[in-house]
Amino acid sequence: MEARTINETDYAHIPGWGIDADPENDPTYPMKHWTGDDHQRLGWERPPLQPVDVEILKSIEHPRITAVFGTTAPPMGLSGMIRRYAFKYSESHYGHWLPLILADRVGVVEGIIDDLRHGHVPNIFAEKGWKAGWKYNKQGIITKVAVTVAVTAAVVWWLRSKNERRLEA
Amino acid sequence: MLAMNYRGPQRVRVSQKPMPEILHPQDAILRVTRSCICGSDLHLYNGNVPDTRVGSTFGHEFLGIVEEVGSAVQNVKVGDHLIVPFNIACGHCTFCKQGLFGNCHESNPQATAVGGIFGYSHTAGGYDGGQAEYVRVPYVDVGPVVIPSGMDHDDAVLLTDVFPTGYQAAEMGGIRKGDTVVIFGAGPVGIMAAKSAWLFGAGRVIIVDHIEYRLDFARQYAQCEAYNFRSLGDPVVFFKKTTDGLGADVCIDAVGAEAAGNAMQTILGRKGMLQGGSTTALHWAINSVKKGGIVSIVGVYGPTDALVPIGNVVNKGLTLRANQASVPRLLPKLIDHIMSGRVEPKKIITHRMPLEEVADAYHIFSEKLDGCIKPILIPPAARA
Numbered sequence: 001m002e003a004r005t006i007n008e009t010d011y012a013h014i015p016g017w018g019i020d021a022d023p024e025n026d027p028t029y030p031m032k033h034w035t036g037d038d039h040q041r042l043g044w045e046r047p048p049l050q051p052v053d054v055e056i057l058k059s060i061e062h063p064r065i066t067a068v069f070g071t072t073a074p075p076m077g078l079s080g081m082i083r084r085y086a087f088k089y090s091e092s093h094y095g096h097w098l099p100l101i102l103a104d105r106v107g108v109v110e111g112i113i114d115d116l117r118h119g120h121v122p123n124i125f126a127e128k129g130w131k132a133g134w135k136y137n138k139q140g141i142i143t144k145v146a147v148t149v150a151v152t153a154a155v156v157w158w159l160r161s162k163n164e165r166r167l168e169a
Numbered sequence: 170m171l172a173m174n175y176r177g178p179q180r181v182r183v184s185q186k187p188m189p190e191i192l193h194p195q196d197a198i199l200r201v202t203r204s205c206i207c208g209s210d211l212h213l214y215n216g217n218v219p220d221t222r223v224g225s226t227f228g229h230e231f232l233g234i235v236e237e238v239g240s241a242v243q244n245v246k247v248g249d250h251l252i253v254p255f256n257i258a259c260g261h262c263t264f265c266k267q268g269l270f271g272n273c274h275e276s277n278p279q280a281t282a283v284g285g286i287f288g289y290s291h292t293a294g295g296y297d298g299g300q301a302e303y304v305r306v307p308y309v310d311v312g313p314v315v316i317p318s319g320m321d322h323d324d325a326v327l328l329t330d331v332f333p334t335g336y337q338a339a340e341m342g343g344i345r346k347g348d349t350v351v352i353f354g355a356g357p358v359g360i361m362a363a364k365s366a367w368l369f370g371a372g373r374v375i376i377v378d379h380i381e382y383r384l385d386f387a388r389q390y391a392q393c394e395a396y397n398f399r400s401l402g403d404p405v406v407f408f409k410k411t412t413d414g415l416g417a418d419v420c421i422d423a424v425g426a427e428a429a430g431n432a433m434q435t436i437l438g439r440k441g442m443l444q445g446g447s448t449t450a451l452h453w454a455i456n457s458v459k460k461g462g463i464v465s466i467v468g469v470y471g472p473t474d475a476l477v478p479i480g481n482v483v484n485k486g487l488t489l490r491a492n493q494a495s496v497p498r499l500l501p502k503l504i505d506h507i508m509s510g511r512v513e514p515k516k517i518i519t520h521r522m523p524l525e526e527v528a529d530a531y532h533i534f535s536e537k538l539d540g541c542i543k544p545i546l547i548p549p550a551a552r553a
Contacts, residue, residue, distance in 0.1 A: 031268065031269060031337070031340075031341065031492055031495055031498075032267045032268055032269055033267050033268045034267065035266060035267050037263040037266050037267060038263055038267075040263060041263075044261050044262050044263060044266070045261055046261060046275065047193075047195060047259050047260075047261055047275060047308070048193065048194050048195065048241065050192050050193040050307075051192070056278050056279075056295075057278075057279060057291070058278045058279065059278065059279055059280050059281055061280075061281040062278055062281055065278045066274070066275045066276055066277055066278045066285075066294075067193075067259060067275040067276075068192075068193050068195075068196075068257070068259070068275065068276055068285070068307040068308065069276070069277070069278045069279075069285070069294055069295060069296075070285070070291070070294045070295030070296030070297065071192065071295065072222070072224065072225055072226065072295055072296065072297045073222035073223065073224040073225050073291070073295070079222075083220070086220075087279075091280055091281060091282055091472060094473065097219045097471075097472055097473050100219035100220045100292075101219050101442060103220070104216060104219065104220065104221055104222070104223075105216075107177075107222055107223045108176070108177035108178070108180075108223060110223065111176050111177060111223035111224070112176075122176065122180075122182075123182075124180065126182065126528055127176055127180040127181060127182045127528050128179055128180055128528065128532065129181075129528040129529045129530070129531055129532025129533070130532070131528075131529055132526075132528075132529035132530075132532045132533050132538065133532050133536065133538070136533065136536075136538035136539045137536060137538050140536065
């Protein structure tokens, strides 16, 4: 992209243009050392570019893929399809973020299926760190288990009774 | 190699993953010597950051020894022991050139609002992080620095994020000598913000949380006042009363998306994920600061909309300052603070655990068990 330079004569028709400009008055100070590079737009000298050899989902707000990127966990399966859909929308849009959240949850199920496919039964209790929980917070773990069992039992009871009512009707 | 492996909300394990490779001429591969779990990792752990993919490795606070470098690397060499800032920064773009290393535009294709961050979801670039035996470090010439001779490595690892983020929180507050500074959140970043506020000449530093052991720690370590918001009634009224009815000069939000204290925010932001996190701390900060005051935000929020009293920002003429910490910019100054003995960040480390026990470490940190302030993970080779 072409660098944009400020030519003060372009603004000569505007009375007082720039008369109060104060480069020191930068709201990002002291984080930002104002150099004027903002007006160079995308004109900086780019680093070498990382070869793109996995699928990278690029924000549609980016004009180009960045010089480096991570390559972990490329999109795949149903969650990958949802992610590709999400990247049709900008970062300013719920159409971007909500499908990504959904894809994350779908990815959890895909992860369990993938574990089982590879003969690995995930040890959910260990993954949740409940060994440490049992050591330091027995009451909390017992409460969690009790609530989970109670909610599951209530749902099962409700589904069964709904089924029975339907059969009776 | 062994690496932390995210399997879903509140489910992580250590498993074997392929060794990282040089993918770019300015990359290095580091053998990790220690890594921390950050409070912001808990947002990932709890499934609150969109595009956090199963199979990812977290960890943006780590030290490591250079094992291999790319063809264009000039400033570091094999064997160097590095402090690695959490920001992945190119040093070339408009933002890096002006010191905004947390806003690099050449490190994250998936989003424009945030630069690349190690192990922080695909929304932050899709990089594997340092809670592993080895890690790929892009642009190794730009951000990382060799650990200064004589520096305790526990101090060094806290220079990757926690100390700089706390320091920048205070810096963005524009603290003038004598100011009253209220910090929401007594986690590691809030505690370091309190410590840093004194460096800027604050006259009174107050920290707020609801975890008693953290408040006790903050009182001792950061020599500040500490209050449990559950005992204050309405915290905003309390802070008005304790500042002559005017409000604090500076308020700092060091909590972010998982703030407690307001049932509606908890339901909308934490449980329902209907907004980019629970904004309770930010809400209190805006309403507790004086007219014309400054609210500094380093708490991490999700990218979606979030409820804050923006009308009060306008009516009170507030300045909001916020950013990811620009670690490379701050390192020289903070190294000096440590080497001169003014600040000892390592004192906030309460738990030192083997990498293999990462699931337990996350659980302890997340549930705030066993007096946990800051846990670090040590890979097997670094324990030998």
